[in-house]
Amino acid sequence: MTGAFLAGLVAGYGVAIPVGAIAVLILGLSARTSFRVGAAGALGVATADGLYAAVAAVAGAAVAGVVAPVAGPLRIAAAAVLLALAAHTGWRALRPAPATEGRSRRGMDTPLRAFAGILALTLLNPATVVYFAALVLGRGDSVDSGGSAAVLFVLGAFVASASWQLLIAGGGTLVGRLLTGSRGRRATALTSSAIIAALALTVLLQT
Structure with missing residues (x-):
């Protein structure tokens, strides 16, 4: 069960x-209004x-039994999808940031x-x-253990996303500029690309 949570976390x-x-x-929003x-x-x-x-x-759990006979090819296809996403994320890191991204939208001034x-x-x-579908279908162990494993996978994904986004919200102006500048944007995108590629290789090793 811990493995499902860690898989969701990563x-x-x-x-x-x-x-x-x-x-x-x-x-x-944090800079213009408040951390809340x-x-x-x-x-x-x-x-x-x-x-x-x-x-x-x-x-993934619903179709796990149906795709069991072709689990090997399916995992290879899932790994290919993940590698494509990793390549796309890395490619986007090299693109210049649109000038409009830094504008805060109005109308979101309350929690x-x-x-x-x-x-x-x-x-x-x-x-x-x-x-997520490519990960779940590629890693059969994430769904084969039943509903509790799926819940832990989802919980891990939520905790990871929440902790990172809260770090951005509470990082302050200095950290925010470091992360959203051209170098920070490139570093975080390439880090994500590496994580996704590593997950794809893990899927391939399980085939």
Whole structure:
């Protein structure tokens, strides 16, 4: 069971670490309003990541028996998806940041509005559920142990996402500039790419 939680934890950090528009938005909210508002936005991101992880875990458990005869090829395909995501994340690290990313959106000046608004924005990214689905289906042990393992996987993903986003919200202006500057953005994206690639290699080793 601990393995499922750790798998979710690593997966959660893999998808949460890249500093993009949502992270910059959370940072801007904290600087412009208060840590409470930024933290509410951070929990909105973590909730979305947890929901996507839950969808992937439930779907993975539902089809685990059906795909058992082709588990080997499926894991290779899942690893290929993860490697593609890792390559895409690394490629995006080399792109210049859009000038509009640093602008804080108005209308999110209360914790409730920040939570709801950033939750909705994060849910608009379907690539997250593809990422978690590839992990769940690639790692059969994450779903074979039943519902409790799926719950622990989702919990691990939520804890990882929440801890990273809360770090951004509470990091202060100095840390925020370091993370969202060109070097920080590149470093966090490449770190995430390495984590996702390592997860893909783990899946391949299990085939």
